[in-house]
Amino acid sequence: MEFGMVGLGRMGGNMARRLARQSRKIAVMNRSFDVAEALVKETGHIACRDYTELVAVLEKPRIIWLMLPAGDVTETALSTLLPLLSPGDLIVDGANAHYQDDAPRAARCAERGIEFVDAGVSGGIWGLENGYCIMFGGSDTAAARLKPYLEVLAPTPTTGWLHTGPVGSGHYVKMIHNGIEYGMMQAFAEGFALMKDKSGFNLDLAEIAELWRHGSVVRSWLLDLSADFLAEDQMFDDIAPFVADSGEGRWTALASIEQGIPAPVIMLSLMMRFTTQGRNDYAAKMLAKMRHGFGGHAIKKGEQ
Structure with a gap:
């Protein structure tokens, strides 16, 4: 088992469920461990309490897919993960991150011999049944490693996923x-x-x-x-x-x-x-005052 999913909200949790339906066993982790435990009872995946346990349970080279809120939460996850990983491992950032953040993050990963992929994921709460549309940026090597999982997550093995180009292109698209x-x-x-x-x-x-x-x-x-x-x-x-x-x-x-x-x-x-x-409330109120000022138009009073 090489694949771990971090963040089991509406998207991440259902992505893990979709992988389970195709007998893809993975490790899962969530800020609230009880969420991971509940998902494991449903899917047969392995629940991990923290990043140390997640990294330890996965076979090298690992793939860790982050489905976390963009910004500080994702940044904290990367800072925690990087010292624990090994050269050849792969991190996928599936958050709705700004594409300009991707190149610096990829560079930080590369310093440790770790690959980085930025993935834009669309499908919402319907992705579990219909499949997800996934657009991702990264190397050809990383794309080849992700392909078996993308073929399951997407609507069909050949549609709904695309290697859009270099790092940053997935989040840009x-x-x-x-x-x-x-x-x-x-x-x-x-x-x-x-x-x-x-x-x-x-x-x-x-x-x-x-x-x-x-x-x-x-x-x-x-x-x-x-x-x-x-x-x-x-x-x-x-x-x-x-x-x-x-x-x-x-x-x-x-x-x-x-x-x-x-x-x-x-x-x-x-x-x-x-x-x-x-x-727009203040601007609208000012417009009303101007109309009253030049034309004597009535002003509608707000609710008290």
Whole structure:
């Protein structure tokens, strides 16, 4: 057994389950050991309490796949792991990390003879059943070592995974992927909002979403998901109008500026998410005051 998975959240845990379905036995580790223990009872994998135990249980050369939050958590994991590993081992960073962090991390690994791969993973909570889309950067040698696992994690052995190029390219491609996702989601949300508001037609949004799933040029997985939840509820009375944004949406917008490549749809979709988070509240209040100042327009008082 050479493969270890660290981080058993929604993605990491289901990736471990998918490997188990194809009789790929691995070692698993999580910050909360009880999560690892529960997964082991379900899958037959081996649970480890810490990095020392994880490294000890794996045969050389090892592959350790990190599915941790990007930033300090991943950085701490790398700093802890590197002194424990041996030349020839391989670390995969499956977090939504910034691609510019990858080259320095790969260099740190290379100083110890350890390979580094950056992997962007898409599929969400449906990846267990449908397979994951994995885009990764690294050496050809590392790609060959990962291939048997990627063939299981992906939708099919030959589709859904791609060696995108050198270190950093996997996270860059995933970053752009998420930026595109922002734009697609915003377009669907705006279109359905227009239909919801249209008087006189009494449009059934669930039926329209289901219609578009068949033969339409806008059919997609996002539309499939929309059709499912619209069939249950079209009013969303218990949903707050708040949409979080991930780091990758911001990084894609910054890449547009840095590269001088216009990406107005992606940029505006990010701005719209900021608006839902209350970050436009002061500006909106100031606009209302200006309208009142020059035209005497009424100001709507906020709730007390």
